[in-house]
Amino acid sequence: MSLLDRHVGFVHALREAGLPVSLAEGLDAARALEVIDLTERESLRAAYAATLVKRPSHRPGFDTLFDLWFPASTTGLRPSHEAEPDLETAELPELRDRLAGLLLGAEGMNEFARAMVERFGRQAASPGRQNWFSYSVMRALSPETLMARLLAEVLAGQERGGLAEKVARQRIGENTRRFEEAVSRDVRRRIAEDSGIERIARSSVRPPLEQLDFLRITKADLARLRREVHPLARRLAARLTVKHRLGHRGRLDFRRTVRASLSSGGVPLTTFNRPRRPHKPELVVLCDTSDSVAAFAHFTLLLTYALREQFTKVRAFGFVDTVDEITRFFVPGADVAEAMTRLVKEADMVRFGRTNYGHALERFAERYGDAIGPKTSLLILGDARSNYQPPALETLKRLTRDARHAYWLNPEPTSQWDTGDSVATAYGGVVPMYECRNVTQLAAFIEELA
Amino acid sequence: MWFASPADASERLSAVDYLSDDSIATSVFLAGALGKPLLAEGPAGVGKTQLAKAVAAATGAKLVRLQCYEGLDEARALYEWNYKKQLLRIQAGQDESWDATHDDIFTEEFLLERPLLAAIRSRTPVVLLIDETDKADVEVEGLLLEILSDYQVTIPELGTITAVRKPYVVLTSNATRELSEALKRRCLYLHLEYPTPERERDIVLAQVPTITAALAEQLARTVATMRALELKKAPSIAETIDWANTLIALGRTELDEAAIGATLGVVLKHASDQTRARKELAL
Numbered sequence: 001m002s003l004l005d006r007h008v009g010f011v012h013a014l015r016e017a018g019l020p021v022s023l024a025e026g027l028d029a030a031r032a033l034e035v036i037d038l039t040e041r042e043s044l045r046a047a048y049a050a051t052l053v054k055r056p057s058h059r060p061g062f063d064t065l066f067d068l069w070f071p072a073s074t075t076g077l078r079p080s081h082e083a084e085p086d087l088e089t090a091e092l093p094e095l096r097d098r099l100a101g102l103l104l105g106a107e108g109m110n111e112f113a114r115a116m117v118e119r120f121g122r123q124a125a126s127p128g129r130q131n132w133f134s135y136s137v138m139r140a141l142s143p144e145t146l147m148a149r150l151l152a153e154v155l156a157g158q159e160r161g162g163l164a165e166k167v168a169r170q171r172i173g174e175n176t177r178r179f180e181e182a183v184s185r186d187v188r189r190r191i192a193e194d195s196g197i198e199r200i201a202r203s204s205v206r207p208p209l210e211q212l213d214f215l216r217i218t219k220a221d222l223a224r225l226r227r228e229v230h231p232l233a234r235r236l237a238a239r240l241t242v243k244h245r246l247g248h249r250g251r252l253d254f255r256r257t258v259r260a261s262l263s264s265g266g267v268p269l270t271t272f273n274r275p276r277r278p279h280k281p282e283l284v285v286l287c288d289t290s291d292s293v294a295a296f297a298h299f300t301l302l303l304t305y306a307l308r309e310q311f312t313k314v315r316a317f318g319f320v321d322t323v324d325e326i327t328r329f330f331v332p333g334a335d336v337a338e339a340m341t342r343l344v345k346e347a348d349m350v351r352f353g354r355t356n357y358g359h360a361l362e363r364f365a366e367r368y369g370d371a372i373g374p375k376t377s378l379l380i381l382g383d384a385r386s387n388y389q390p391p392a393l394e395t396l397k398r399l400t401r402d403a404r405h406a407y408w409l410n411p412e413p414t415s416q417w418d419t420g421d422s423v424a425t426a427y428g429g430v431v432p433m434y435e436c437r438n439v440t441q442l443a444a445f446i447e448e449l450a
Numbered sequence: 451m452w453f454a455s456p457a458d459a460s461e462r463l464s465a466v467d468y469l470s471d472d473s474i475a476t477s478v479f480l481a482g483a484l485g486k487p488l489l490a491e492g493p494a495g496v497g498k499t500q501l502a503k504a505v506a507a508a509t510g511a512k513l514v515r516l517q518c519y520e521g522l523d524e525a526r527a528l529y530e531w532n533y534k535k536q537l538l539r540i541q542a543g544q545d546e547s548w549d550a551t552h553d554d555i556f557t558e559e560f561l562l563e564r565p566l567l568a569a570i571r572s573r574t575p576v577v578l579l580i581d582e583t584d585k586a587d588v589e590v591e592g593l594l595l596e597i598l599s600d601y602q603v604t605i606p607e608l609g610t611i612t613a614v615r616k617p618y619v620v621l622t623s624n625a626t627r628e629l630s631e632a633l634k635r636r637c638l639y640l641h642l643e644y645p646t647p648e649r650e651r652d653i654v655l656a657q658v659p660t661i662t663a664a665l666a667e668q669l670a671r672t673v674a675t676m677r678a679l680e681l682k683k684a685p686s687i688a689e690t691i692d693w694a695n696t697l698i699a700l701g702r703t704e705l706d707e708a709a710i711g712a713t714l715g716v717v718l719k720h721a722s723d724q725t726r727a728r729k730e731l732a733l
Contacts, residue, residue: 022635028484035483036456036476043456046476050638056491059641163672163707163731170675171647223680230682231625238584238627338726 007033010069011052013198017065017205019058025051041072057208064188064205068197071189072110087115092140100146103175104154113182116141121187132191134184143176210439214296214411222295225439226302232439233306236446240310250276281377281404281449283311286364288382289318289344290355296411297381298340300442304379305330307446315371319360324348325368355385357423358392365395372399377449378406380431384417384424391423396430409436409445452482452509452575452618459508467656468497468504469649477640478505487598487619489583489634492642494624495686501642502579502620511575511618516565518586524593529605530562556607569617570603576617583633584623591633594621599636645687647674653687658694668705669694676717679730685717693717707733 001009011026029051036047045066053062087095095116102109117132120140125131147169154168192200206212209228212221256272285304287297301316308314318326324347329339351359372378378399400406408431410417410424417424417433424433436442453459459482460475470478478501481488490498506513516527536555543551563571569578580594597603601613621637623629645653651670654661669690677684685693693716702709711733718724727733 020631024635028486028638031484032480035480040456042472043476046456046473047480049473050477050480050488050640054489054634054637054639056641056643163710163733166731167671167675170678171671174674174678226680234626235628 003033003038006069009197010048010065013065013069013201014052014062016202017061018207018211019053019062021052041070044070055208057210061205061208064185065201067185068188068192068201068204071192087112088119096141096146099141099143099179100150100153102179103143103146103150103172105171105175109175109179110182110186113137113179114186117183117186117190121183121190130194132187132194134180134187137183137187138180143179147172147176210443212439213437214299215293215437217295222299225299228439229299229302229306232443233303236307236443237310239447250274280310280312282313282373282375283315283379284371284376284403285314285316285379285381286323287316287318287380288320288355288357289347289349290320292355292385293381293383293411296436299439300381300409300436301326301330303442303446312375317364317368317371318343318347318349319364320350321354321356321359322349322351323360323364323367354387356389357382357384357386357427358390358395361392361395361399365399369399369402372402374402374404376403378403378431379449380406380408381411382408383410383412383422384408384427384433385420385422388421391426393426393430396427400431405449406431407445407449408433409442410434411437413437452505453479455479462508463504464656466504466507468500468508469653469656471645471649474501474640474642477638481620481638482618484638485616487621487637488640489621489623489629489637490640490642491623491625493644493684493686495688496642496644497687498622498642499579499581502577502581502622505618505620506577506579509575509577509618511577512572513577513579514565514569514572514617515579515581518580518582518584518590520585520587522586522590526564527566527590527593528564528603529567530564531556532560532562536560561605561608566597567603567611569619570597570601570611570613572617573614575615578617578619580619580621582624583621583629584626588630591630595632595636598633644674644677644684647671650674650687650690654690654694657691658698660698661694662703665697665703665705666694669697672705672710673717675731676727679726681718681723681726682720683718683723689717707731 007026007030011021011029014021029048032047032051033044036043038044045063048066049059049062053059087098090098098112102112116137117134120137121132121134123131123133123136150172151165151168154172155164188200188204209221209224212225217225251274253272253274257268257270260270260272261268283304285301287301289297297318304311304314304316314327314330316326316330317323326343326347329343329347408427410433412422412424412435414435416422417428427433434441434445436445453462456472456475456479459479460470463470463475463478477488480486490501492498502515503513505511539555539560540551543554565578569576583591583594598619601616602610604610644650647667647670650673651663651666654666654669655663658666673685673690673693693713696713696716697705697709700709700713710731711728714724714727714733718727
């Protein structure tokens with residue numbers, strides 16, 4: 001493959017993975033290739049990144065693809081291993097010793113990962129074919145079980161539980177993650193060598209954070225998302241202010257118009273309008289906190305709270321099969337992660353533990369009906385899966401009628417509405433229902449709302 | 451040519467106490483070699499503005515800075531006619547014909563240069579720093595497009611002024627709003643993140659020469675641990691350096707629980723973040 005083919009193939013793969021790489025940017029990258037030293041792999045990576053990747057959330061996908069299209073050279077690079085065990089024949093305890101050293105910050109992580117994949121990652125799939133797996137490497141070496149030993153080594157008699165332990169834990173955890181990454185990178189490279197880059201490229205790039213499906217989110221992703229809440233809220237707020245400023249002008253400012261007309265002999269040549277009063281709705285959020293949609297509900301709640309200034313007042317209610325007010329967990333300055341754990345532990349939202357929209361709606365109307373007034377926007381978050389219980393449509397109709405606006409955000413894809421116990425269309429007939437599967441859709445909705 | 455290679459860029463930046471890594475050095479080199487503006491984005495206090503200053507210092511170029519803010523307009527960013535002086539000129543030459551006056555009052559003498567025009571017209575090498583681009587209004591981005599892609603400015607009365615030497619342009623942004631695609635497309639993009647503990651230790655050592663290596667190491671590791679917590683605002687490099695200076699001023703040589711507890715306000719600036727750190731780090 002010539003350099004040009006490889007460049008074109010790489011750019012194409014990036015586009016396929018959802019990175020918006022324009023023609024001009026592709027040309028810039030090609031121009032950059034002319035001026036840098038192509039044998040320096042890291043500066044090649046940096047050159048591509050600088051010209052093609054213009055959003056931090058696209059960077060992980062870019063790195064994965066880069067490693068596939070421009071793999072590190074594995075031949076001729078044999079660093080001096082004299083003092084170390086021979087990686088191909090050494091016993092497991094020896095290898096774990098070496099790994100322990102690496103987790104404490106020794107050099108040579110990538111070479112080690114490569115050798116370990118060679119030894120433990122191979123599994124025969126069918127005669128003459130082989131498959132590569134990272135979990136078998138992890139199982140053989142099990143780096144997590146080294147933590148206790150390493151901590152004892154690092155702390156060397158210092159008391160446990162203190163700051164020193166935290167710092168050491170963080171460092172070892174970070175290095176373990178790096179090792180795992182190095183292993184899966186090498187596994188991907190080997191699969192690509194066996195069966196072609198395109199095949200593996202398609203399956204190994206995860207969508208960027210803002211396009212991750214709420215319902216398939218992992219715990220680690222949720223933590224990463226939570227970190228994004230404040231920056232996202234700030235960006236949204238900035239855009240909303242701009243929108244308000246640019247928005248249609250309000251009513252005629254009579255006083256200013258008459259005053260200006262004095263200079264033209266009483267003829268109002270130019271008219272002046274009052275700036276429009278910003279629309280700040282009162283927001284009542286009613287959200288399903290059952291496990292199936294918890295990630296979605298949590299994130300959306302956090303975001304509405306981070307955007308508090310955009311609303312006059314925000315009240316939040318959570319339900320599984322009965323309903324409780326959860327506003328108190330989101331006082332200004334409260335700790336995000338803690339609010340979530342307290343919410344689950346302390347709020348009274350569960351009776352029998354099976355989601356029941358009908359009962360929750362009725363209880364809400366009964367206990368907190370006065371929360372909804374003519375200035376309120378009612379926002380319902382949930383998948384409308386009610387375990388075949390009566391949906392209480394009449395109650396919802398009444399609530400909707402009392403509110404100024406009502407919206408329903410459903411984290412399921414539209415194609416799955418009305419399947420199984422979902423009553424999406426029935427509810428959707430009363431309250432306009434929107435599909436809201438990822439951060440991008442959520443941001444677009446909030447922008448429209450405020 | 452601004453830099454000969456990424457390695458050269460890295461070396462000359464570190465000579466002015468700016469420690470780079472692979473991606474910084476390559477982007478800085480490419481911005482010079484391709485003649486494209488460099489857009490540095492990242493959280494506050496990771497050294498975006500400092501990068502532009504370091505490039506200027508390393509290459510011996512003059513630094514021209516345009517600080518963006520809400521309401522920044524053409525007259526503040528590009529150029530303005532010196533209206534008062536023009537009035538005086540008109541009054542002084544009362545018996546002149548209109549044409550002569552007209553030709554005279556729209557000349558160099560009455561032009562007030564603002565940063566963008568100054569950078570374009572400079573005959574000596576210039577690093578143009580457009581700071582906090584995200585704070586400016588969307589219209590300013592439109593204004594920047596012509597300047598950043600062709601390095602030229604059009605003044606109706608004088609014609610188009612093209613750069614004598616292409617300035618080295620650095621734009622910084624805190625990502626409080628997304629910059630437009632058109633602007634991003636014209637720039638090289640550099641995302642500056644919090645550094646690895648090793649690099650941060652070296653930065654602290656370079657910026658605070660009186661600190662001991664052991665304390666710098668401890669500082670960098672502790673700050674890395676804090677960043678791993680879920681905080682509203684993670685401590686930045688600038689805050690790590692402040693912290694190092696604080697510890698030196700207090701005469702501390704060891705970063706233990708007591709020292710951290712007493713100086714936590716230097717690195718964490720939200721009450722909720724402090725509470726969280728105290729709990730998680732068992733201070």
